[in-house]
Amino acid sequence: MRINRIVVLGNKDHGKSTIIGSMLIATKSVSEERVKEARRQSKRLGKRFEPGFILDSFSAEREGGLTIDASMAQIKYRDSAFELIDVPGHEELIKNMVSGASYAKFAILAVSAKRSEGICPQTKRHVFLAKMLGINNIIVAVNKMDTVGYSESRFNELKHELCIFLDRIGIESKNVKFVPISAYNSDNLASVSKNIRWHSGKSLLEEMRILSKHGNDAASDGNLRVILQGSMMHGTDSLLIGNVASGTVKAGSMVRILPIGTASRISTLFVKGQKRRYANAGENVAIKLDSQVSADLRGAVVYNYDYKNANVANHLDALIFMTKKIKVGVSIKFNGIELNGKVKIKTVIDTADGSENGPKHEQPLNAAVVRIELEHGVPAEPFNSSKELGRFVLYQAGKFSGIGIISSVSK
């Protein structure tokens, strides 16, 4: 069974962990012992039963009532299996949120219907980031409907406000499903709730099931790209090792390796310890070439020889998102290698309302359109032709400080 990875996003205290915990219980995807343990801990801390404790396992998380770091839990529902990623909602923990969300294919956005909560800047920021990470399929779970007497007008009010934001940042709101729920009361999680008769749609799990079956996977264009980790010795032969990011690699075919530019024929291909004639996207390979390559190949990319768009780029136009203010120079990690370059900010984007500003001094937790000038060229591509070669990670003084998505590349 294919497992769909879904990240649950949203502002702190809007119920991300509770939604997952309640779905784990409703689908019997968690052992009785773990539920009992969460019950005991809730009692010990003088709280009502908190299903979120199934995931929030650190003592500091339970005592503080927050998620510090991402967690994953598997749910089986009817003929589908999901791996739900629970991420922190606090602003200062955005690094852990981005890291957790980077594994997901779909997202559930938790929005609290409670009068004092609703749509927050962090709610919008999470959606903005999901879009940036390439997650275009979102289900909105309007949570805590019990606190507003399951009010249809409150639900519609939130839906209307969020749709405007979704359309502004380029997610077509007409394709987004909204489900009114109460995670504590298990309303509309696994089955349609009697408390919300006005809602004509399906339960949250049913919407997840439909999305996982029909949601389009923003796949790459199908051209061969093998991202290399380096090389290893096999007897006296040096083999290239790496992962097939897209396309199919075939034994006997002619390939070109960038940035070094070497062209050669693949003489032998190994997958999972065996010789193979071909390997598909997602597989890890060891490649023996007709001619030995002595250069350091970490981060290099293997293309089909006749692929015309295989280029080395020195300039990258990109959208970056920063978790820290840029104080010292940023370093850029691309395919596991560090690049040196200058980052020039063109436009700053306020992720909380989607508005664009000139190149003023950037705030932390904000996004910007930038131009990066690299010292040495790399085989980068726009994100919409290759996810893997169209993104990078930003570091500042050795610490993670953001991510980038490439819109175009040039010499």
Place this chain on the structure above:
Amino acid sequence: MIREAKSRFKNVAALWSMGKDSTAMLSIARKAFLGKVPFPVIHIDNSIDFPETYQFRENLERMWKLDLIVEKSKIKPNLSGAACCGANKSAALKKVMSKYGFDALIVSIRRDEHAIRAKERYMSPRDEHFRWNYRDQPAEMWGDYSQSPDSKGHIRVHPLLDFNEIDIWQYIQKNKVPVNPLYFSRNGFRYRSLGCTRCTSPVRSNANNVKEIIKELETTTVEERSGRDQDKEQEYSMQKLRELGYM
């Protein structure tokens, strides 16, 4: 991930408890490196493992030509459970890590084993005292495991995080990986998770072979580590153990 560890770090080793998970990991490493395990494997031996476990170690060491390092740990008679594991196994591991200067250690933990293990990164730094800074873990964007060990610490590598218990058994079945016979039922009981003789107890089961174990796991609601004393004493004992450098 095993190749990534090998290509990024200078001196990689793996922990091998002779249990199903770390044995499956070695089988994966043999595939990744075309027939050999390209790093030393460490057994932290408290001398009170099961006789079958020692026999299994000897057999597989010979069959797979493993570079085996056995580090003896001392059991303190007045300790048990989490305190015992923390004191003797972690201390022995510290000793062997510094003796050989390993900068990366492959540990075959899985997310589904324990809620605390579900919070782990694929590659996770530990300081010189083996402490795990769980409050500020590195980001792991898109498989970019770029953290480096600090001068005296090391990186824990967790290639099996995504596997569930049943996935391990399905891997073992498909690849005919040898396993410790204690996992199979004898007189209505089998070991589902293996530790030392003092703190591990068998669970009720009639599963006699890998196929039957898989069938059993498809329906069970009992926790895998229910036979392991050290998880039960306190709700946070695993968090404490891991902060202290337990595997």
